[in-house]
Amino acid sequence: MKRFDRILLGHGAGGRLTQDLVRGLFLPTFDNPALHGLSDSALLDALPSGRPALTTDAFVVDPPVFPGGDLGYLSVCGTVNDLAVAGARPLWLTWALILEEGCEESLLRTIAEGAARAADEAGVKIVAGDTKVVPRGKGDRIYAVTTGLGVSPIERDMGDHRITPGDAVLVSGSLADHGATVMACRHGLEGRGLRSDCMPLASLADALLECGADVHSMHDPTRGGLGTLCAEVAGRAGLRITLQESSLPVRSEVKGACELLGLDPLHLASEGRLVAFVKDGDADKALACMRGHPGGREAERIGDVEERVAGRAPVALLTAIGGERPVDLLSGANLPRIC
Amino acid sequence: MSAREDAFRDPARVAALTARLREQAGRLEREIAIMEVCGTHTHAIAEAGIRRLLPTGIRLISGPGCPVCVTPVDYLDRAVALARLPDVIVCTFGDLIRVPASETSLEHERAVGCDVRDVYSARDALRVARDNPDRRVVFLGVGFETTLPTIAAALDEAEREGIGNFQVLAGGKLIEPPLRALLSDGEVEVDAFLLPGHVSVILGSDFYRFLADEYQVPAAIAGFAPVDVLAGISELVRQIASGRPRVANLYPRVVCAGGNRLAQELMERFFEPVDTRWRGLGEIPASGLGLRQSYAHRDAGHIEVDVVRSRESPGCRCGEVLKGVIEPPECPLYEKVCVPDDPRGACMVSSEGTCAAWYRHERYAAGARA
Amino acid sequence: MCLAVPMQVVERREFDGTAEVGGVRRQVSLMMCPEASLGDYVLVHAGYAITLIDEAEAQRTLELIEQVVGPIGGSLGESYAGDGVLQ
Numbered sequence: 001m002k003r004f005d006r007i008l009l010g011h012g013a014g015g016r017l018t019q020d021l022v023r024g025l026f027l028p029t030f031d032n033p034a035l036h037g038l039s040d041s042a043l044l045d046a047l048p049s050g051r052p053a054l055t056t057d058a059f060v061v062d063p064p065v066f067p068g069g070d071l072g073y074l075s076v077c078g079t080v081n082d083l084a085v086a087g088a089r090p091l092w093l094t095w096a097l098i099l100e101e102g103c104e105e106s107l108l109r110t111i112a113e114g115a116a117r118a119a120d121e122a123g124v125k126i127v128a129g130d131t132k133v134v135p136r137g138k139g140d141r142i143y144a145v146t147t148g149l150g151v152s153p154i155e156r157d158m159g160d161h162r163i164t165p166g167d168a169v170l171v172s173g174s175l176a177d178h179g180a181t182v183m184a185c186r187h188g189l190e191g192r193g194l195r196s197d198c199m200p201l202a203s204l205a206d207a208l209l210e211c212g213a214d215v216h217s218m219h220d221p222t223r224g225g226l227g228t229l230c231a232e233v234a235g236r237a238g239l240r241i242t243l244q245e246s247s248l249p250v251r252s253e254v255k256g257a258c259e260l261l262g263l264d265p266l267h268l269a270s271e272g273r274l275v276a277f278v279k280d281g282d283a284d285k286a287l288a289c290m291r292g293h294p295g296g297r298e299a300e301r302i303g304d305v306e307e308r309v310a311g312r313a314p315v316a317l318l319t320a321i322g323g324e325r326p327v328d329l330l331s332g333a334n335l336p337r338i339c
Numbered sequence: 340m341s342a343r344e345d346a347f348r349d350p351a352r353v354a355a356l357t358a359r360l361r362e363q364a365g366r367l368e369r370e371i372a373i374m375e376v377c378g379t380h381t382h383a384i385a386e387a388g389i390r391r392l393l394p395t396g397i398r399l400i401s402g403p404g405c406p407v408c409v410t411p412v413d414y415l416d417r418a419v420a421l422a423r424l425p426d427v428i429v430c431t432f433g434d435l436i437r438v439p440a441s442e443t444s445l446e447h448e449r450a451v452g453c454d455v456r457d458v459y460s461a462r463d464a465l466r467v468a469r470d471n472p473d474r475r476v477v478f479l480g481v482g483f484e485t486t487l488p489t490i491a492a493a494l495d496e497a498e499r500e501g502i503g504n505f506q507v508l509a510g511g512k513l514i515e516p517p518l519r520a521l522l523s524d525g526e527v528e529v530d531a532f533l534l535p536g537h538v539s540v541i542l543g544s545d546f547y548r549f550l551a552d553e554y555q556v557p558a559a560i561a562g563f564a565p566v567d568v569l570a571g572i573s574e575l576v577r578q579i580a581s582g583r584p585r586v587a588n589l590y591p592r593v594v595c596a597g598g599n600r601l602a603q604e605l606m607e608r609f610f611e612p613v614d615t616r617w618r619g620l621g622e623i624p625a626s627g628l629g630l631r632q633s634y635a636h637r638d639a640g641h642i643e644v645d646v647v648r649s650r651e652s653p654g655c656r657c658g659e660v661l662k663g664v665i666e667p668p669e670c671p672l673y674e675k676v677c678v679p680d681d682p683r684g685a686c687m688v689s690s691e692g693t694c695a696a697w698y699r700h701e702r703y704a705a706g707a708r709a
Numbered sequence: 710m711c712l713a714v715p716m717q718v719v720e721r722r723e724f725d726g727t728a729e730v731g732g733v734r735r736q737v738s739l740m741m742c743p744e745a746s747l748g749d750y751v752l753v754h755a756g757y758a759i760t761l762i763d764e765a766e767a768q769r770t771l772e773l774i775e776q777v778v779g780p781i782g783g784s785l786g787e788s789y790a791g792d793g794v795l796q
Contacts, residue, residue: 184733187459188463188735188736189733189734189735190733190734190735191731191732191733191734192732193732194732194733251731252731252732253731253732253733254731255731256729256730256731256732256733257731257733259714259730259731260459260714260730260733260735260753261459262433262712311703312703313703316703319386319387319388320348320350321348321350321353321387321388321392321565322350322353322354322357322392323387323388323389323391323392323565324388324391325385325386325387325388325699325700326699326700326702326703328699331679331680343764343767343768344715344767346767346771347771352771352774352778355778355779356774356778358778359777359778377711378711379711379712380711432755459755459756460755460756460757461755461756462738462756462757463756483711485711485713485754485759486754486755488741488757488759489738489741489754489755489756489757489759492738492740492741492757495740496740535711536711537711537713537752537754537759538711540713540752540759540760541759563711566774570770570774570777573777589770590770591763591766591769591770592762592763592764592766592767592770593752593760593761593762593763599741599742599759599760601740601741601742601743602741602759605740605741
């Protein structure tokens with residue numbers, strides 16, 4: 001196999017260099033029978049019974065390697081998690097890359113290994129892939145695009161339409177770790193405790209859905225953070241969500257990074273956390289279930305769902321000092337401020 | 340230390356202060372208006388939901404304390420023109436990136452290929468200059484006396500190390516002239532000032548004596564945590580009731596009488612007062628900071644560039660909002676046309692602008708006063 | 710335009726140092742605060758320390774507030790010491 005240390009345009013051309021990349025890197029890394037056929041499409045075993053669930057995602061994180069993960073690991077987790085919070089068991093992923101000419105092979109290897117590791121942890125298979133290369137300057141090293149296919153039990157009825165006043169809002173762990181870590185990297189802050197929370201949620205979601213609690217809806221607070229998630233849910237459900245500031249689990253390092261950069265943890269992403277809207281009476285059972293799972297040890301009840309009130313904000317943060325402030329969608333991009 | 344700072348967020352202290360304010364308000368003969376003149380106060384008050392905790396009779400007004408908000412449109416138009424020069428890298432605090440200029444914004448210009456970078460510090464901009472010796476770096480020097488010394492410090496470092504490709508587009512503003520202008524303006528009715536805690540770190544508490552001596556206006560320097568703000572308001576109500584105005588320093592853990600002399604000297608070395616326009620307030624003499632003649636080589640204002648004819652959004656009433664004469668809902672553009680995602684004036688685009696703070700936090704507060 | 714964060718100095722060099730808040734560290738210039746030593750708390754704005762934070766003054770402020778409002782958390786208004794003077 002030819003040794004190369006930089007990606008060239010030829011790697012995306014479909015010829016020998018592409019073959020080298022597939023056989024030399026991708027096949028050994030994503031070792032599974034569906035890929036070995038190397039045909040144009042993956043022909044899979046029959047889908048287990050249930051409703052098929054399909055999702056797609058694109059990943060453009062800067063920096064591509066960060067404390068707690070990398071673009072590859074993140075791309076698989078993100079896709080798996082979209083299926084998991086919808087109540088589906090993730091099965092198969094596709095993984096396509098757009099590489100920039102000149103991208104280091106070592107970086108590509110790290111990303112591919114990260115993706116393989118996440119797939120392994122999540123119990124999913126990457127069954128199809130593609131690679132294109134764009135000229136230097138036309139891309140930011142690596143972009144990944146995925147699709148995820150899963151299956152959800154026929155009888156499962158979960159979604160924002162089931163959220164009702166009185167529901168408890170639960171989160172599986174600390175907030176904003178991923179977003180704060182990535183912003184800190186970009187702005188030259190170091191913190192030993194700053195680490196992305198990126199992880200697959202399939203097994204935690206499954207445990208939660210099987211524990212007997214009446215889970216009405218689940219989401220993961222990715223880009224835009226918990227604040228955006230709640231604003232969207234409140235909008236769709238036509239209800240009001242109140243969040244208790246003193247209950248929000250935010251690590252001190254995340255608070256520190258946010259203070260320094262003038263950012264709001266409510267608008268920064270988590271990539272390994274789920275937010276569940278659960279029937280009030282089942283909140284304790286749901287929390288106990290999550291806390292018994294390695295991915296949910298720091299689960300907390302963070303808020304409640306109420307009827308929409310005219311003149312009051314659809315989503316409100318009840319501050320520790322007894323005040324109240326509205327929580328909105330993230331507006332524009334997260335820019336550090338000094339004002 | 341973090342435990343100590345937490346004490347200034349302690350809910351029990353907040354409750355005690357709000358109870359005290361209710362007692363004080365009960366004894367007032369008329370409604371009083373307290374103006375804060377610091378964007379960070381505007382933001383902190385909104386974040387903590389303080390307006391909801393205040394009893395009726397005490398009204399909080401936001402004044403021209405947000406440097407982004409008061410930066411005139413022509414400054415931004417010039418920044419845009421500089422960004423369009425192929426060898427220029429414009430470095431700016433993130434706060435300015437989305438501010439609308441006459442025809443565009445730095446964010447839009449970056450999207451179409453100009454090199455505009457947001458930085459956290461003037462030092463970061465200096466680093467960009469070091470790393471890019473064949474480009475010209477222009478730093479947008481906007482801010483009040485808290486920030487201007489940091490820009491002067493970066494200029495000082497540039498001078499000492501001979502970094503020739505680092506320049507500043509001077510746009511700094513001074514806090515004293517607008518205070519005087521507001522007090523001389525018949526339209527403005529303010530009973531007391533809540534003074535900016537961090538500008539005061541630089542200037543010192545003695546600086547504000549003129550408020551009591553010349554204008555007999557009560558004043559209190561306060562920090563930004565909820566306890567700090569409420570203690571400041573309580574002190575101002577006390578001064579109003581007693582009829583004995585003074586400048587109270589409620590932030591002595593960082594503000595001393597004389598301020599930070601080193602910072603003051605740095606500012607004076609590089610900058611001098613110039614007449615400048617304030618968005619909404621018009622031209623105020625000697626209210627801005629320009630680079631001294633001896634540092635003309637650091638002045639990006641000397642770069643020859645074509646600047647569009649500047650114009651503000653028609654119907655925008657940022658000026659009156661900044662003077663505290665009207666509240667945001669009285670501006671015809673507010674919420675109907677001008678929203679955080681499509682700001683028409685600076686009061687909305689800056690997260691500290693009165694209109695942005697109002698939109699985000701106050702539009703639901705009306706029905707929910709304590 | 711006053712976003713400033715209290716941080717602790719954890720490394721000290723000639724004109725600058727490293728300061729920390731909540732476990733997160735950043736390089737900070739000490740040009741305007743040359744008296745800052747290792748372990749001191751400083752107020753940091755836009756990458757520069759602008760002053761030392763005086764713990765004793767912080768404590769005094771809290772005590773003065775308590776004088777004005779009465780014992781915190783206790784029964785309000787009872788031992789309230791009249792028109793307190795905050796400096």
